[in-house]
Amino acid sequence: MDEMHVRQRARAFVAEVDMSDIRTDLTPYVIAVNAKVREEELGDGESGYTITKPNGKHIITVNSLETEERQRFTICHEIAHIVLDLESSHEEVPSWSYAKRHPNEIACDTFAAELLMPYQQWLSAVPKEEPSLDLIHQMADLFGTSFPAAASRFASLSDLPCAFVTMERGAVRYAARSTALRQAGAWIPARSVIPAGSVAHRIRSSGDSATETGEVSQDVWFDNWEKGLPLYEISRHYARTDTTTSLLWFDSDDLPEVEVNRFGARIDDDGGLAELTGQLPWPGRSKRR
Ligand SMILES: [Zn+2]
Incomplete structure (x- = not known):
């Protein structure tokens, strides 16, 4: 799932939601995925997780010890897991790091950024x-x-x-x-x-x-x-x-x-061969110095 695809999915999701107050209240997103948010004191470095009940309702748990902005990010990240249907891989790697993070987690972070800061x-x-x-x-x-x-x-x-x-x-x-x-x-x-x-x-x-x-x-x-x-x-x-x-x-x-x-x-402008593109250069369009 490449970055552009994730952004498109996020923008399509955002377009279906009343976003007028989204900068202060994420509830419309939470409702749109049939979820509920609860706060709990979790361990250091653990931001949150989601469990899905047999009736299909998702319970997103966020770490009440983390900052408000971090909790907002976590809620959107968990919503991404639900919408994109991507499994979590939250163990050991801290969320502030891009190093060795699972591609699913990076995709969910990208999705979360689109929800928190809608581009329009x-x-x-x-x-x-x-x-x-x-x-x-x-x-x-x-x-x-x-x-x-x-x-x-x-x-x-x-x-x-x-x-x-x-x-x-x-x-x-x-x-x-x-x-x-x-x-x-x-x-x-x-x-x-x-x-x-x-x-x-x-x-x-x-x-x-x-x-x-x-x-x-x-x-x-x-x-x-x-x-x-x-x-x-x-x-x-x-x-x-x-x-x-x-x-x-x-x-x-x-x-x-x-x-x-x-x-x-x-x-490169060194007279060497450019990478083959399979297309002939159009006469007069070249800006070669
Ligand atoms: Zn995740």
């Missing part, structure tokens, strides 16, 4: 300006989500070339990219180490939990990229879990002039 409400609420710490906090508060969830949503729905990178124990685990960045062929390899010269690298090296904003060169983050063009980075490091996140973006005017094939891969 998000797009009408998000200020049309460059991101900042304040802006992400403001959106997180508005939608009752965590800072990383709001930052990730910002990146995927932004008009800017923008990415949100999740790192764990010094390695890149996951990067959400905006359409503009994907179309530019910008690529951040998973499982690579946090690049030296990035804000993320600097604050993680300090060993403390911290948030910093800075300007770095685009080629620090993007593989096989032109040098010297500026990029902005808001990075946050969580020392307890050794998790680091970075929101990266740059102005569209600072996009390098490159060609991208129809698979989104960059076509």
Whole structure:
């Protein structure tokens, strides 16, 4: 089940529900899946689970010791398990980590983000300006989500070339990219180490939990990229879990002039052969320098 399919399923689900008050009350979602939510003190790191009664009613249990925003996320994640009919695989791997998580769990997180921050409400609420710490906090508060969830949503729905990178124990685990960045062929390899010269690298090296904003060169983050063009980075490091996140973006005017094939891969300008696409280039459309 790929990410696009999960998002489409979530948007179809959301479209059937009265969402006017969804930012403060998730009840319409809960009712739509024939579920009921109860709170209970669960163990450390255990966010919640669902049991289904013989009559088909689902009981979603959330950990009352976790924050309100975390409980909201858990409820939507459990709803995803019900709607997508995906089995849970919640044992041992903490939910803040993308490392080695079961694909079902990642799919349910994607689904949950669509429910918590419905894209139409998000797009009408998000200020049309460059991101900042304040802006992400403001959106997180508005939608009752965590800072990383709001930052990730910002990146995927932004008009800017923008990415949100999740790192764990010094390695890149996951990067959400905006359409503009994907179309530019910008690529951040998973499982690579946090690049030296990035804000993320600097604050993680300090060993403390911290948030910093800075300007770095685009080629620090993007593989096989032109040098010297500026990029902005808001990075946050969580020392307890050794998790680091970075929101990266740059102005569209600072996009390098490159060609991208129809698979989104960059076509190198070194006179070498581009990847075979089975299509002949259309005369006059080539922007080769
Ligand atoms: Zn799950």
